Structures are given as structure tokens and as C-alpha cells.
Amino acid sequence: MTNISLRNLTKVYEGTKEPAVENFNLEIEPGELVAFLGPSGCGKTTTLKMIAGLHSVTGGDVLFNGERVNDIKPENREVVMVYQNYLLFPYMNIAENVGFGLKMRHVPKDEIARRVDEILKLVKLEGYGPRKPNQMSGGQKQRVALARALIIRPKILLLDEPLSNLDAHLRDEMRELILTIHKEFDVTTVFVTHDQEEAVLLADRIALIFEGKLQQFSRSEDFYERPASKRIADFFGNANYIAGEKKDNKVATALGTFAVREDLKVPDGRVTLIIRPESIELGKNGENSFETKIARRIYMGTYIRYRIDMDGAFWDVVGDPHYNVDYDEDKTAGFTLPKNKIWLLEGDK
Amino acid sequence: MENVKQNNSRNALLFIIGLGIIIGVIVPIVPQLVWAVSHRWAFPDLLPEAMSGRAWKYIANPNSKVLSATLNSLVIAICVTVISILVGVPAGKALGMYKFKAKGAIELIILSPSIIPPLAVTMGMQVIFIRMGLSDTIFGVILVHLIPTIPYMTVSMAGVFANYDPAYEEQARSLGAGTVKTFFLITLPTIFPGIVTGAMFAFLISWGQYILTIIIGGGRVITLPLLLFSFASSGDFTLTSALSIIFLLPSIIILVITSKYLSGQSSGMGGFGNI
Numbered sequence: 001m002t003n004i005s006l007r008n009l010t011k012v013y014e015g016t017k018e019p020a021v022e023n024f025n026l027e028i029e030p031g032e033l034v035a036f037l038g039p040s041g042c043g044k045t046t047t048l049k050m051i052a053g054l055h056s057v058t059g060g061d062v063l064f065n066g067e068r069v070n071d072i073k074p075e076n077r078e079v080v081m082v083y084q085n086y087l088l089f090p091y092m093n094i095a096e097n098v099g100f101g102l103k104m105r106h107v108p109k110d111e112i113a114r115r116v117d118e119i120l121k122l123v124k125l126e127g128y129g130p131r132k133p134n135q136m137s138g139g140q141k142q143r144v145a146l147a148r149a150l151i152i153r154p155k156i157l158l159l160d161e162p163l164s165n166l167d168a169h170l171r172d173e174m175r176e177l178i179l180t181i182h183k184e185f186d187v188t189t190v191f192v193t194h195d196q197e198e199a200v201l202l203a204d205r206i207a208l209i210f211e212g213k214l215q216q217f218s219r220s221e222d223f224y225e226r227p228a229s230k231r232i233a234d235f236f237g238n239a240n241y242i243a244g245e246k247k248d249n250k251v252a253t254a255l256g257t258f259a260v261r262e263d264l265k266v267p268d269g270r271v272t273l274i275i276r277p278e279s280i281e282l283g284k285n286g287e288n289s290f291e292t293k294i295a296r297r298i299y300m301g302t303y304i305r306y307r308i309d310m311d312g313a314f315w316d317v318v319g320d321p322h323y324n325v326d327y328d329e330d331k332t333a334g335f336t337l338p339k340n341k342i343w344l345l346e347g348d349k
Numbered sequence: 350m351e352n353v354k355q356n357n358s359r360n361a362l363l364f365i366i367g368l369g370i371i372i373g374v375i376v377p378i379v380p381q382l383v384w385a386v387s388h389r390w391a392f393p394d395l396l397p398e399a400m401s402g403r404a405w406k407y408i409a410n411p412n413s414k415v416l417s418a419t420l421n422s423l424v425i426a427i428c429v430t431v432i433s434i435l436v437g438v439p440a441g442k443a444l445g446m447y448k449f450k451a452k453g454a455i456e457l458i459i460l461s462p463s464i465i466p467p468l469a470v471t472m473g474m475q476v477i478f479i480r481m482g483l484s485d486t487i488f489g490v491i492l493v494h495l496i497p498t499i500p501y502m503t504v505s506m507a508g509v510f511a512n513y514d515p516a517y518e519e520q521a522r523s524l525g526a527g528t529v530k531t532f533f534l535i536t537l538p539t540i541f542p543g544i545v546t547g548a549m550f551a552f553l554i555s556w557g558q559y560i561l562t563i564i565i566g567g568g569r570v571i572t573l574p575l576l577l578f579s580f581a582s583s584g585d586f587t588l589t590s591a592l593s594i595i596f597l598l599p600s601i602i603i604l605v606i607t608s609k610y611l612s613g614q615s616s617g618m619g620g621f622g623n624i
Contacts, residue, residue: 049519053523054522073522074519075523077523080524083520085514087514087517089538091539100521100524101524101525104526158523
């Protein structure tokens, strides 16, 4: 199993001044499934291609198991990339496509045939060998592309937007397949996506990238509960904010003073309090409770969503899914911010 | 049932198109085939009075220049084709795949010979060719044939490359293919049908060239179309027909190859795709 280290990795494309990737530092554990998440053009695919050796490195190093691979050609890295649009070679049939990597490694023909059958079975495409790529559906092509990558037992598997070209029902299927394969082959896997849901569903850890800079690298729970900035908090679902002054594990805001956990490493002074709409409790339950007006009641089918007036700003609150508590619009109601769900950011901008 | 109906109407359409091709292309060739082996064939006889191998004997005679003219035509057309490929493929790649300064102007320069009548260009070129000593030489004729073929090849390859995704090469590299294998196993098969199409048309353009050859070749470089033209104007139908058949051969061979070879599926087979 292979660990990947990116040290001060930088890429500046020829003819551009702004780096596409700037000073990346990242340690990916052996056998880990990691997502590079960010909006398009943020440098995530560039980073992936530098790991694959398909793009040269402008500065910094790529290391596999501590060994610098900057100068190793892509064909010798044992790193396979699976592209978003599958890129099956059109004039080869499915078996030839899947066996391509083994052919390049001069594996005997009968062994290639055996292993191709084996892996096609694994991706549930048994008997599809003689077909041509244009006779396959999008989901099938994706599975062929995966099989073609896995057959050479790569050290590292790189996936470029693996789910984004698929229909909703195929996405679930493909997600399961990727997780199964990842478990079975125990291969260090990095995938690129712009969809935070895809990242959360698949990845052990997520590297969030904005404008070529790594923002945060952690488990998906941390992005929800401990975001490093407002922007990150917004990228992962909804977040409510209020500015305040922290002192002795209490934050004084325009709506009252809220107690926060002792282990938050934010110095006293101006802070921004963050809480997720689904973390706010309905009703006044002791500490950190307050009353305010319901500005909007939105029926969402499986639950009710409230928009509450927070001193001019509006917060979202996810209501009770069982409708045991139901507030009317324009009435005053009680809410509680559970102490352990409150997250603080330094500064109030 | 719906399918059967659809198939029927499709077949009928194909039949009509096929019939059109036969009437338009093949029927006119039939009298030539007959003429080529006849002694005398006067109107309104349905068949010639007598058959004769005179034309073919003449063609086979080394003094008749037919063989040497055919050879000239072949050498010129092959050289023109090869040079067109060598220039047209990289030029087409640049136009189809890359953005660069003054791309529009360069496109115009490459295409201009096919916009301006070649005759007009060649009249001026002849003066230069005479000064450079290229007039009346095979080399000069090859050069002048490139005027119509290179734009053709370039535009055709630009179409192929505009539809070409270089990520295929990356994919092959990451699966373990080195640069040489990637070129031969991935790049070439993808663009090959485009090259073949362009090359065959370049060959035919050169093979059928009359005016450019006679101006620059000055009557010294004798090619098949030149002979054909002189026989046709002399009124010897038998000989003219026999020569026409030889003249037609490459077109027929190329037609067969294109229909057989290029019917396969390939992403590179854009032809005149979106540039």
C-alpha cells in the first residue's frame, strides 16, 4: 500500500502568472479514500494530474512512500487515472480496452484473457468483452474504465469526477461499486469532485480546495462541525452566523449570551458563532435558550423549516420531523443552541 | 411491425440512391469500356462493327509514352500525397487543437490558394518557376500540385484534430504505454482514417491535374491527363477510351478502399468536423 505526500506542491501553467496550485501540503495514508473537493478551476484536477505524472511539477515534490517521484514518467508510476468521460479507446473492444494495461506490461495473452474475464465479472459486465465501447451505456462505460484501471493492480487509483456523468440511480450503484473495489483492492484512492455530497458519501477524508489553495483537509464531520472559515461552512450545507464577543467560554451577542465548550481553541475577543440549522433545538431547554419571532414557516415535506428573526439577520432552523412541535408564522417561539454544537471562528467578518 | 415498415422505406430510399449512382457514374463508363476494344463503332449501331486490341497494343508499346506518362503521373501524385501529409497533418493539428496568435490570418493564408483560382496563381508562379529553373521539371510540377492539395489536407486534418481528445494519450500513458507505443496504438489509429481520406483526395487531385501540369511542365513533363486530352482532341475514341479506363483505375480503387476501410467507427473520423 502506498502513501502519498505532497510537499509545497505548486503548478504554474506556461503563459499564466497566477499559480493553478499553490503550496500544497498533504499526507494521504496508505489505502485511504480521499476526495479533492472544490469548484471547477480550483486546481483539483491539476493536482491529480501531477500525482499521475501527466502534468509536470513547477515547484515542490510528490512522494510515494517517502520516495520522490517528480521525474518518474506516468507510464512507470503505477498510478492509473480514470477520466470523467471514460475515454474507452473506440476502435478496441471491451476486452482489449480492459487488457490494455496488461498488454503494455507484456503479460502473456492467455493470462490477459483470464484476468480480463475475472475483472469484468467483478464489475458485473461478464460476457461484454467482444462489444465495442459505442454499444455500452454510460454506467457500463464507467465500469469498464474502472476495470481497465484496476486490472494492473495500481499503487494509486485516481478518479476524475467519478459520479458526475451518471444518473441519480446509477450514482448510488457506482458509489457502492467504488467503495467495494476500494475495500477489495486496498488501493490508495484519490478522486476529484465539485459536489460536496459526493465527497461526503465516498471519502474517508476531504481536501477542500479554493483558488489553488488547500483550505482544509479533514474528515467530513469536521467540515460540518469544525469548519475553518465561513466560506467552508457555507460550502458544506447551510450555516447560521452571529457576531459576538468571547470571554471565559461565553459569547455575548445581540441576542444574549451563549455558553460554549471549553475546548474551543479560539482566543477571547471578537468571534463569529456558527451553528447548523439542524443543530438548533426547538423550545427552551435550559442553558443557551432564547425567544424570537418566526418570520417564515416553510413546509418541506419530510420536515418543516423555519426562518427566525435574529436581530435583523435571519437564521434557518430545521424543525421537528414528527410535527410534534409546530410553530406558526409571526408567533414568538423558544429555541436552544446546544453548547456542544456551537463552533467559533476568530474575528467577526 | 413498425420496425419492418421503417426498414422497408429505408431500403427503398437506399435503392433509389443506388440507382442514381449507377445511372450517373457507372452507365457513362460502359460505352468507354466498349470503345476501348472496338475497331469501328458508328451511330446508330448498338454494338461496334469489329473488335480490336489496337488501343491496348499502342498503350503497351514503349514508344507510345503512355506507360511513361502513367509512371510520371504516379510518381508525381505519390510525392504530392506524401508531402501533403507531412505538411497537412502538423498544420491541421495546430489549427484544430491549439490557440495561437494570428490564427485567423494563418488559416486564411493556408486556405487562400483554394479560394483564388489556381490558374491565376500559377500564371504568376510560372515566371518565378522559370527564373528558379523549376519550370519544365517534375519537381516543379510536384510543387505546383501542392497548391490545391495542402489546403485540402490541412482543412481535413484540422477537422480530425478538432474532434480529437488528447486525454486519450494521457489515459494510455497512465495505463503504462510509453510515448512511442502511445503514438502507434492510440494517436495514429485515431487520426489514421482522417489521414487516409485526406491523402486519397490529395492523390486524386494531383492525378487529375491538367492545367497546372501543362503550365509548369511546359509540355515537357507528360502526365496521363495531358495524353488523354491530346487523344480526345484528335478524335481517336478507341485510344481515348482505353486511356480513360487507366485514368479511372485509381479512383475506383480508392472508392473501394474508402467504402471498406472507413466504414469503421472512430472518434477521429471527423472529416470536415467542426474546426
